[in-house]
Amino acid sequence: MHPAGDLPATWGAAAAFPALQSLVLDGNAIAGSLPQTWGGAGAFPVMTTLSVRNNALEGALPPTWCNAASSLPTIQVLSRNTLKLSPH
Numbered sequence: 450m451h452p453a454g455d456l457p458a459t460w461g462a463a464a465a466f467p468a469l470q471s472l473v474l475d476g477n478a479i480a481g482s483l484p485q486t487w488g489g490a491g492a493f494p495v496m497t498t499l500s501v502r503n504n505a506l507e508g509a510l511p512p513t514w515c516n517a518a519s520s521l522p523t524i525q526v527l528s529r530n531t532l533k534l535s536p537h
Contacts, residue, residue: 453478455473456501460484463491479504488513 451505452474460466461484475498479501485490493499 455481458484461486481509485511
């Protein structure tokens with residue numbers, strides 16, 4: 450079974466995954482946009498890799514992912530997604 454649908458916004462709650470270092474969701478049926486909460490302060494504090502290649506994500510990179518308080522890691526999102534790499 451592969452994950453499908455939207456990425457859960459609740460995963461980005463502060464301290465929801467305090468020890469998660471790598472999240473690889475490549476090649477699933479994930480659609481929609483990237484949750485703003487994932488870029489909030491305290492979200493994924495030790496993550497070094499987030500990969501969502503080969504899904505059906507679309508839209509812009511949320512502004513919260515681009516601010517100085519964001520703890521997000523190197524992000525691999527390009528292949529087969531239609532994300533814009535600059536926030537609106």
